[in-house]
Amino acid sequence: MIELPTPRAGVPAAPNAPVPAARAAVLVDEEQFAHDLSLMLRSGLSLIEALRTLSEQGAGNAAEPVREVLQSLQRGESLSRAMQATGAFGVPLLACAKASELTGDLGDSLQRFASNAARIRVLRSRLVSACVYPALLISVTFVVVLFLLVYVVPRFALVLDNAAQDIAPLSRALIHLGKAMHEVQLPIWLTLAAALGTLAWMLWRQARAGQLAGWVLQQTVRLPWMRPYVRSFGLSQLARSGAMLIRSGVPALKALAMCRELVASSDQPRLDRALAAASTGTPLAQSLHDAGLLDTLAWRVLRVAEETGQLHAALDRVADVHDALLERGLERLGRLIEPILMLTIGVVVGGIVVLMYVPIFQMASSIR
Known part of the structure; x- marks a missing residue:
């Protein structure tokens, strides 16, 4: 069973993780994020390397959530919890990340999410x-x-x-x-x-x-x-x-x-x-x-x-x-x-x- 916290006001709240006051204004283009991360993972890059690349190519505040995810992963947290702590990702993408931690197909899961987001x-x-x-x-x-x-x-x-x-x-x-x-x-x-x-x-x-x-x-x-x-x-x-x-x-x-x-x-x-x-x-x-x-x-x-x-x-x-x-x-x-x-x-x-x-x-x- 995959457990995810109930989202509040459209943004999931991370347990035991403070969320900065200005965090709500920093949103990630989830379709682009999932597509780029999936592409790099399926090309053979590790998750840390892929996130570091995304954080380096991002501009301004848009790259801040990705950098926070990278730092959380380096501290040993899981990807879904690290993404959830930023408050910048929606519940469906968090669910994909959480499920992929059990199945090991993060690249394919992100690709499915990106394709779905593009059609919508x-x-x-x-x-x-x-x-x-x-x-x-x-x-x-x-x-x-x-x-x-x-x-x-x-x-x-x-x-x-x-x-x-x-x-x-x-x-x-x-x-x-x-x-x-x-x-x-x-x-x-x-x-x-x-x-x-x-x-x-x-x-x-x-x-x-x-x-x-x-x-x-x-x-x-x-x-x-x-x-x-x-x-x-x-x-x-x-x-x-x-x-x-x-x-x-x-x-x-x-x-x-x-x-x-x-x-x-x-x-x-x-x-x-x-x-x-x-x-x-x-x-x-x-x-x-x-x-x-x-x-x-x-x-x-x-x-x-x-x-x-x-x-x-x-x-x-x-x-x-x-x-x-x-x-x-x-x-x-x-x-x-x-x-x-x-x-x-x-x-x-x-x-x-x-x-x-x-x-x-x-x-x-x-x-x-």
């Missing part, structure tokens, strides 16, 4: 891109419309103030709206600047903590049409990371429990219920299916895998299914949303421009 990173990037692009279009459109109403329309209205002919009702309403917004333009621009500044600060803070993509996904869950895709992404992470941990020697229930934070918040209680049921003797596939985390196809695949002892391979196949569904769904969503956004932007901006020019056309007709 690519999928997360696609999901984040599908969220960010529409948000950018909507934001730019909002700023353009605000500029037209606050700055352009009031100045355009000066040309029409002395016009004797009647102005179309919609054009007159637009002019009145523009004049009203022009009177309070300073609060409008200050509010916009404050909102942009707050957003920039939040993005900077999340990026500094290495959690920007996760934060964007958390905000995306609020959009009804994106929830199924975020949920599918979480289930894919659960299956793939669980498979990686099981293949590394972590018991199945413990492996899935370690991946709890990877699923959507709405699925976390379901996973808890499923693992609780499985711990009392219910087959894992059945408990996950009853909790709504597996469809019928995945349930049958996992049920057979439990009997054959190939649970890790079955979880990988379940993750592949979720990945394929997610990629197709995002592609369809992009094809649907982009034309709708472009059409909406054209109607809104074009409508404002047309309403501004209608009085000019009326004046030209009266001159003739």
Whole structure:
């Protein structure tokens, strides 16, 4: 049985090891770390030599956790305990290191972790891109419309103030709206600047903590049409990371429990219920299916895998299914949303421009 301490706030706490106050700000690129360390170990370097190389090629604070791991190993501590004491490594990577201490395949275990992290990173990037692009279009459109109403329309209205002919009702309403917004333009621009500044600060803070993509996904869950895709992404992470941990020697229930934070918040209680049921003797596939985390196809695949002892391979196949569904769904969503956004932007901006020019056309007709 592989025992790991329960993580607190996403970062595992090392027993009997003080953690510096600034440690939380120093995070390691786990994918790159696992890939590089695996490459050197599989090339024949010893663990000490490989870590010394990583610490020498690292820059600034990013190399500090690696140097601390190296120093702990030289004092005789195990790799998993040394990594855990830094507070810079996540539970899945710690579990891989702990399991490899029993199996002796640290290089292969780290390679599996790096491959898994790379696939998740690519999928997360696609999901984040599908969220960010529409948000950018909507934001730019909002700023353009605000500029037209606050700055352009009031100045355009000066040309029409002395016009004797009647102005179309919609054009007159637009002019009145523009004049009203022009009177309070300073609060409008200050509010916009404050909102942009707050957003920039939040993005900077999340990026500094290495959690920007996760934060964007958390905000995306609020959009009804994106929830199924975020949920599918979480289930894919659960299956793939669980498979990686099981293949590394972590018991199945413990492996899935370690991946709890990877699923959507709405699925976390379901996973808890499923693992609780499985711990009392219910087959894992059945408990996950009853909790709504597996469809019928995945349930049958996992049920057979439990009997054959190939649970890790079955979880990988379940993750592949979720990945394929997610990629197709995002592609369809992009094809649907982009034309709708472009059409909406054209109607809104074009409508404002047309309403501004209608009085000019009326004046030209009266001159003739």
